[in-house]
Amino acid sequence: MFMDRHLFEFTLQAKQNRARAGTFLTPHGPILTPIFAPVGTQASVKAVTSSQLIDIDTNLVLSNTYHLYLRPGDELIAQIGGLHEFMNWKRPILTDSGGYQVYSLAESRKITDDGVTFRSHIDGSMHHLTPEKSISIQENLGADIIMVFDECAPPYDQAYSENAMNRTHAWALRCQAAKKRTDQALFGIVQGGVFPDLRNRSAEFLVGLDFPGYAIGGLSVGETKDEMNTVLEAVDPLLPENKPRYLMGVGTPLDIINGVIRGIDIFDCVLPTRLARHHAAMTRYRRYNLLNASYAKDFKPIDDTCDCYTCKNYSRAYIRHLIMAKEILAATLLSIHNLFSLIHLTTEIRQSILNNQFIHFAESFLTEFEDANRNLRDLSPEKGSTQI
Amino acid sequence: MFMDRHLFEFTLQAKQNRARAGTFLTPHGPILTPIFAPVGTQASVKAVTSSQLIDIDTNLVLSNTYHLYLRPGDELIAQIGGLHEFMNWKRPILTDSGGYQVYSLAESRKITDDGVTFRSHIDGSMHHLTPEKSISIQENLGADIIMVFDECAPPYDQAYSENAMNRTHAWALRCQAAKKRTDQALFGIVQGGVFPDLRNRSAEFLVGLDFPGYAIGGLSVGETKDEMNTVLEAVDPLLPENKPRYLMGVGTPLDIINGVIRGIDIFDCVLPTRLARHHAAMTRYRRYNLLNASYAKDFKPIDDTCDCYTCKNYSRAYIRHLIMAKEILAATLLSIHNLFSLIHLTTEIRQSILNNQFIHFAESFLTEFEDANRNLRDLSPEKGSTQI
Numbered sequence A, B: 001m002f003m004d005r006h007l008f009e010f011t012l013q014a015k016q017n018r019a020r021a022g023t024f025l026t027p028h029g030p031i032l033t034p035i036f037a038p039v040g041t042q043a044s045v046k047a048v049t050s051s052q053l054i055d056i057d058t059n060l061v062l063s064n065t066y067h068l069y070l071r072p073g074d075e076l077i078a079q080i081g082g083l084h085e086f087m088n089w090k091r092p093i094l095t096d097s098g099g100y101q102v103y104s105l106a107e108s109r110k111i112t113d114d115g116v117t118f119r120s121h122i123d124g125s126m127h128h129l130t131p132e133k134s135i136s137i138q139e140n141l142g143a144d145i146i147m148v149f150d151e152c153a154p155p156y157d158q159a160y161s162e163n164a165m166n167r168t169h170a171w172a173l174r175c176q177a178a179k180k181r182t183d184q185a186l187f188g189i190v191q192g193g194v195f196p197d198l199r200n201r202s203a204e205f206l207v208g209l210d211f212p213g214y215a216i217g218g219l220s221v222g223e224t225k226d227e228m229n230t231v232l233e234a235v236d237p238l239l240p241e242n243k244p245r246y247l248m249g250v251g252t253p254l255d256i257i258n259g260v261i262r263g264i265d266i267f268d269c270v271l272p273t274r275l276a277r278h279h280a281a282m283t284r285y286r287r288y289n290l291l292n293a294s295y296a297k298d299f300k301p302i303d304d305t306c307d308c309y310t311c312k313n314y315s316r317a318y319i320r321h322l323i324m325a326k327e328i329l330a331a332t333l334l335s336i337h338n339l340f341s342l343i344h345l346t347t348e349i350r351q352s353i354l355n356n357q358f359i360h361f362a363e364s365f366l367t368e369f370e371d372a373n374r375n376l377r378d379l380s381p382e383k384g385s386t387q388i
Helices: A050-055 A065-070 A074-079 A099-104 A131-141 A158-178 A196-208 A225-238 A253-261 A271-277 A309-313 A316-324 A329-354 A358-374 B050-055 B065-070 B074-079 B099-104 B131-141 B158-178 B196-208 B225-238 B253-261 B271-277 B309-313 B316-324 B329-354 B358-374
Strands: A010-016 A019-026 A029-033 A035-038 A061-063 A093-095 A107-111 A116-119 A126-129 A145-147 A185-190 A214-216 A245-247 A266-269 A280-282 A287-289 B010-016 B019-026 B029-033 B035-038 B061-063 B093-095 B107-111 B116-119 B126-129 B145-147 B185-190 B214-216 B245-247 B266-269 B280-282 B287-289
Touching: A010 A329, A019 A253, A019 A329, A029 A035, A035 A061, A035 A329, A050 A329, A050 B309, A061 A065, A065 A074, A065 A099, A065 A126, A065 A131, A074 A131, A093 A131, A099 A116, A126 A131, A131 A145, A131 A158, A158 A185, A158 A196, A185 A196, A196 A214, A196 A225, A214 A225, A225 A253, A253 A266, A253 A329, A253 A358, A271 A280, A271 A329, A280 A329, A309 A329, A309 B050, A316 A329, A329 A358, B010 B329, B019 B253, B019 B329, B019 B358, B029 B035, B035 B061, B035 B329, B050 B329, B061 B065, B065 B074, B065 B099, B065 B126, B065 B131, B074 B131, B093 B131, B099 B116, B126 B131, B131 B145, B131 B158, B158 B185, B158 B196, B185 B196, B196 B214, B196 B225, B214 B225, B225 B253, B253 B266, B253 B329, B253 B358, B271 B280, B271 B329, B280 B329, B309 B329, B316 B329, B329 B358
Parallel strands: A035 A266, A061 A093, A093 A145, A145 A185, A185 A214, A214 A245, A245 A266, B035 B266, B061 B093, B093 B145, B145 B185, B185 B214, B214 B245, B245 B266
Antiparallel strands: A010 A019, A019 A029, A107 A116, A116 A126, A280 A287, B010 B019, B019 B029, B107 B116, B116 B126, B280 B287
């Protein structure tokens, strides 16, 4: 165990152009970056056990404050000793603030400077979430990394984005003031839609508050890849080198490469487990829908270069059979593969940065990605800007 | 690897009253009896991976010929190298004949002396299953133990039972004649409803055909525990000591104890995984429905004497939360526990027979079972005759 005085220290181990390899120290062990975090929305990474997550070298897991607050309740989780104990995940955990889900899931929400009043999507009960309440919930959950309560704006409305950004800044101050626990790192969230000017102002304001880490929120919500890259490029030079940067809710292989190129350290996304439940296998350069009849007699693994449990032991034909037969195991095997694929992509990226090989790695990736997707009739939504 | 000349040899290692501990040698390793076999109806033990099955010391797995014939098709499975390869189960497998499912699942079935014509429950297509066809399918699947094609009768209709028994006997001869592979053990199936006289005739006839093992079919289909026990007691003395006996589709803890007491070696049942998907945990003496609100803040494991992955790592409160949140992981964790519970019951039974302690073990079990169930308001369907 590292010394307390090093808690939440971020050490930059290597840098190539803007790409970074670092180590962030948490109470549940070090986070080696770049890293991809699977999402356990309701305190469960869907369809896999903690043991299976460990087998695929998962380190950081994300869970959602909004969901856990509503069910089973953060106080119940505090009683059992926190989220690590509750969901049997003894490695680092990150919780979001509840903000994003309030905007995307809750019904009849009303936002004021004080906070957000909303109706639960589960039972219709009314709730009021404020920066102070979000911190209190996240302290009950006990994750290693917690997030400020923010307002997520539609990406293209500049006036709305500016208002939401200013509110997010005021709330960031209140979150800092409300925080009591010293064993959790509170990250600020840069907002400002697709507008580089707003993003600059947001980054500057938050850096002034000296958070132990910075998230970039409000992306991957409908904007183009170019717009996302422009925002990342605007923010990167303003964020301190010695703090981790987290790109929220982003996680296709291409997005991860593009994010690392622009200085991002931490990624999370529901995509690998959600695609798994919709019969899709992710490989580095493309996706396969295993429901497709062409896989009925395909006895190869999903990816014969992949070392995951699924690819080492099961064929495409078997997984397609499980899908056709509506067997739960299909979701489990595809989730294991998809998560492994993203986690090991970030592991390889990290190694290439440490070896001063990342530029080459990224160029090869982007070329292969283009080649793999050029001739697909059904163009993947991942296709987009591929410039370094 | 044992010598070929010992293939399908059953060695009786210990016997206490009628209870037996033995070893049955198959091409995929020895089966140590008494044993409980999880059911992988569609080539998947629902909600668990092969690796998880190995972790809970599963040895024998059952799969269903009717389901696999209809989907994905036995020829496809033969192409990939058989069921062991297809479903990634390298330990012994048993397939049933398809008979039972034709009677219980298929639509508009018509039985003649030749075989059964039926409509698929999946797509309405028409099929004709005969003893020869059943063997041909099972040879394509390639299980270690295969079953004769039989007719299952309603348990209380004596005339129907006698006809079905005679047809089962005629079909057993045809199955033996049709069988080509020498690396599969074909078991005969004793039929005859709840009528000891018919059961005696059936056992005598089949023993005359010298099968390498004998199943007792048509039980656990609505008859009482006493009736089941009476049939087992009628059949036991007629079956040869040096062949394994398999009680089809039976598998509550009480049924297993009662079966072992009456000379049974092999059990299988969908109950542990089916109950798991309906939120129920099986322990040795009773069941718990974890959806019950009383478990909301119950931070104990399902069974604090249980060594399974679920009980070692997760609380009742967490599993209830998963159920409420409709998380797939609930079914996985409960399946692991329920299967572990039955498999380790048979392991303990085996050890007690080897140690000459089984009578004591069974008496303690039955006393504790009575105690645990006496005061339950909602009487369990497991409650019944408990005499040795």
